[in-house]
Amino acid sequence: MAEHERPRKAYMNQRFLEGRDARALRILSEYLEPLARFNRQRVDDTIVFMGSARLLPRDKAEAAVAQAEKSGAGIETARMALELSTYYEAARELAHRLTIWSKKIEKQEHRFVVCTGGGPGIMEAANRGASEAKGLNIGLTISIPNEEFDNPYVSRELDFHFHYFFMRKFWFVYLAKAVVLFPGGFGTLDEMFEILTLVQTRKMKKRLPIVLFGAKFWNEVVNFDALVRFGTISREDLDLFHRTDSVDEAFEILTKSLVANALPVPGATL
Numbered sequence: 001m002a003e004h005e006r007p008r009k010a011y012m013n014q015r016f017l018e019g020r021d022a023r024a025l026r027i028l029s030e031y032l033e034p035l036a037r038f039n040r041q042r043v044d045d046t047i048v049f050m051g052s053a054r055l056l057p058r059d060k061a062e063a064a065v066a067q068a069e070k071s072g073a074g075i076e077t078a079r080m081a082l083e084l085s086t087y088y089e090a091a092r093e094l095a096h097r098l099t100i101w102s103k104k105i106e107k108q109e110h111r112f113v114v115c116t117g118g119g120p121g122i123m124e125a126a127n128r129g130a131s132e133a134k135g136l137n138i139g140l141t142i143s144i145p146n147e148e149f150d151n152p153y154v155s156r157e158l159d160f161h162f163h164y165f166f167m168r169k170f171w172f173v174y175l176a177k178a179v180v181l182f183p184g185g186f187g188t189l190d191e192m193f194e195i196l197t198l199v200q201t202r203k204m205k206k207r208l209p210i211v212l213f214g215a216k217f218w219n220e221v222v223n224f225d226a227l228v229r230f231g232t233i234s235r236e237d238l239d240l241f242h243r244t245d246s247v248d249e250a251f252e253i254l255t256k257s258l259v260a261n262a263l264p265v266p267g268a269t270l
Contacts, residue, residue, distance in 0.1 A: 030167035034160055038175070041157055042108065044266045046115035046138060046175040047098055047254065049091055050191050051122025051182030051213075052084075053149075057092075061085035087182050087214055088125040094180065094213075094247050095129030095137075101255055103135055109266060110136055112177060112258060117141065117168075118159065120149045122182045127153035140168050169194065177262040178209045178254045183217040199240050200233075206269050207261035210241040211250050218243055 016022055056064065061082040068078035095114045102112040114130035116123035118139025130137035131153040139154030141161050162168040173195065181192050192212075198204040212218045227233045242253050 027164060027167060030162055030164055031170070034171055037157065037160075041136065042110055043113050043136070043138070043158070043175070044107075044109040044111050045177045045262065045268060046113050047095075047102075047178045047180070047258075048172050048176045049095060049114060049116045049122060049126035049180050049182070050172075050184065050188050051087065051091065052184035052188060053117075053119045053121040053123060054185075055084050055088045055121040055125070055183070056081050057088050057125070058082075058085045084183065088122065090213060090247050091122050091125035091180075091182055092129040092132075094250055095126040096133045097129075097247070097251050098254065099130040099133035099135035099137070101251075103133070105263070107266070111263070111266065113138055113158075115140065115172070115175065116154075117187075118151055118154055118161075120151060122184065124151045124153060127151055131155075140171055142168050173198065173204070175268045176208065177206065178211075178258055180211045180213055180250065180254070183214045183221075189222075196237075196240055200237055206265075207257065209254055209257035211253055212241055212243045213245070213250055215243040215245050 010016060017025065061078070061084075065075075065078040065082050068075045098112065099114055102110075105111050113136050114126050115138035116126045118127070118141035123139070127137045127139060136155045136158060137153065138158040139151060139160065141159070142165060143161065143163055160171070162171075169191065172191065179195055181188060195204075195208075195210065199208055199210070224233070224238055228235050228238065242250075244250050244253070
């Protein structure tokens with residue numbers, strides 16, 4: 001060390017902060033920094049939307065079909081993307097309606113704010129719907145070695161970026177008063193089963209309405225009835241969630257449960 005250099009304080013030592021020995025500090029930071037921002041924005045609780053990052057809005061899906069038909073390549077993939085784009089539009093509409101509904105609740109805090117994983121696809125659709133309703137919305141993104149994406153609809157002051165998956169999941173569950181799961185892949189399935197496990201085992205005490213949107217998809221991808229038949233879950237466990245293809249029905253299920261169980265109890269609870 002040169003004579004004129006002074007020792008660095010530990011919290012200014014970037015090498016230490018990014019190293020193995022400071023992992024606990026980084027984990028704690030992913031709790032404290034979001035907590036401070038939620039408090040500043042007076043966000044009390046959320047409605048979480050989960051689903052595939054690969055789904056396209058209808059206009060982009062239609063353009064992809066036209067391009068595939070013109071080139072003669074990838075036609076079936078493009079047509080499937082167009083079929084699945086109905087879920088993007090449904091998520092957008094549902095988030096829009098829920099945001100308008102929540103803004104009418106008389107309160108000082110922001111209640112039932114739309115929250116997503118902050119990425120493209122279903123996440124973008126829900127953030128977009130909430131933004132179009134002129135409401136705050138949350139994006140909990142995660143650092144993964146994929147291509148960069150742009151979701152311009154997340155409220156700037158509530159745009160988070162996590163390193164640890166488990167801290168991101170914590171914030172999904174801790175603030176949630178309702179969850180809507182749209183068709184998705186490994187990530188969506190992982191999140192769905194973790195939430196269902198917390199509810200089934202009563203580690204989560206709050207009444208949490210869970211809607212699986214896209215009955216055809218969910219009935220084919222997860223054979224819940226087979227789990228009952230094999231005895232690995234109880235018949236009553238099927239009552240932990242609702243399956244629907246209707247935005248109207250999803251809206252009614254969610255708002256009815258929120259008014260009955262969550263509205264009188266503001267704030268994050270497990």
